[in-house]
Amino acid sequence: MENVRNLIASANQNFMDAFKRADAAGLAALYTDDTRLLPPGFPMMSGREAVQSFWQSAMDTGIKAARLETVEVESEGNLASEIGRFVLTVQPHGGESTEMTGKYLVVWKKQDGAWKLHIDIWNTDAA
Amino acid sequence: MENVRNLIASANQNFMDAFKRADAAGLAALYTDDTRLLPPGFPMMSGREAVQSFWQSAMDTGIKAARLETVEVESEGNLASEIGRFVLTVQPHGGESTEMTGKYLVVWKKQDGAWKLHIDIWNTDAA
Numbered sequence: 001m002e003n004v005r006n007l008i009a010s011a012n013q014n015f016m017d018a019f020k021r022a023d024a025a026g027l028a029a030l031y032t033d034d035t036r037l038l039p040p041g042f043p044m045m046s047g048r049e050a051v052q053s054f055w056q057s058a059m060d061t062g063i064k065a066a067r068l069e070t071v072e073v074e075s076e077g078n079l080a081s082e083i084g085r086f087v088l089t090v091q092p093h094g095g096e097s098t099e100m101t102g103k104y105l106v107v108w109k110k111q112d113g114a115w116k117l118h119i120d121i122w123n124t125d126a127a
Numbered sequence: 128m129e130n131v132r133n134l135i136a137s138a139n140q141n142f143m144d145a146f147k148r149a150d151a152a153g154l155a156a157l158y159t160d161d162t163r164l165l166p167p168g169f170p171m172m173s174g175r176e177a178v179q180s181f182w183q184s185a186m187d188t189g190i191k192a193a194r195l196e197t198v199e200v201e202s203e204g205n206l207a208s209e210i211g212r213f214v215l216t217v218q219p220h221g222g223e224s225t226e227m228t229g230k231y232l233v234v235w236k237k238q239d240g241a242w243k244l245h246i247d248i249w250n251t252d253a254a
Contacts, residue, residue, distance in 0.1 A: 036199070036210055038210070038230045038231075038232060038250065039250070040167060040250035040251065040254070041250075041251070041252070041253065041254030042252065043230075043252050044198070044210070044212075044230050071171075072163070074206065074234075074236075074245075075206070076203040076204035076205060076206040077203035077204060078203060079201065079202070079203040079206055079208065081206065081208070081234045081246060083163055083165070083171070083246060085171075103165045103170075103171050103248070104165075104248075105165060105232055105234070105246055105248045107201075107208040107232070107234070109201075118201075119208060119210060119232055121230070121231075121232045121248055121249075121250065122248075122250070123165065123166075123167035123168075123248065123249070123250040124167065124168070125168070125169065125170050126168065127167070127168035
């Protein structure tokens with residue numbers, strides 16, 4: 001249990017690092033092949049390519065960084081759930097930098113020995 | 128696997144029935160004791176009482192029905208993830224009835240022999 005939480009923390013660090021480098025391919029590589037992304041304001045998306053396009057667009061429209069903080073992890077075998085909070089730093093072209101906060105639920109799956117984001121959904125605290 | 132999906136479908140039917148009866152206590156009983164609810168536009172909530180208050184408020188403000196449709200279930204031991212789509216029927220006092228569509232992710236947990244909603248998060252498809 002402790003172990004899974006640590007491995008997820010380490011994967012989340014990779015996520016934040018890839019975001020800072022604006023590396024959408026690096027982000028997508030952290031997801032399973034058959035991942036599902038459920039972003040607010042968009043229909044459900046499937047597969048790693050869709051994930052890469054989504055994050056690329058998000059970066060293009062000014063999301064500069066994602067800060068993730070795990071609240072709770074539970075796991076059984078190759079499946080784990082992680083609840084967390086996020087802060088996105090948003091700075092549209094030349095504009096002022098603002099922060100958007102919310103919460104997320106990720107179902108992680110162990111694939112080929114590595115824990116990957118398998119289902120990723122989030123929403124914001126403010127309407 | 129098939130079995131868990133059927134049990135979740137049956138629990139979802141109970142959810143929809145409780146919603147139609149405007150029975151917030153009945154809805155809350157479908158969640159685990161230590162459940163977490165992550166509704167869009169609100170901070171994270173913990174525990175069955177908070178869940179009951181949340182759904183009571185939602186009903187009071189005009190949410191009349193919830194239609195749930197499972198897209199995918201995966202399970203390991205006592206933990207299962209369910210992706211689904213929802214349609215909420217919203218009719219504020221005396222107003223016109225409209226529908227709100229979106230997607231959800233529920234982490235189900237087997238507690239005392241029954242599958243219960245343990246983590247519940249959703250968002251809408253339109254911004």
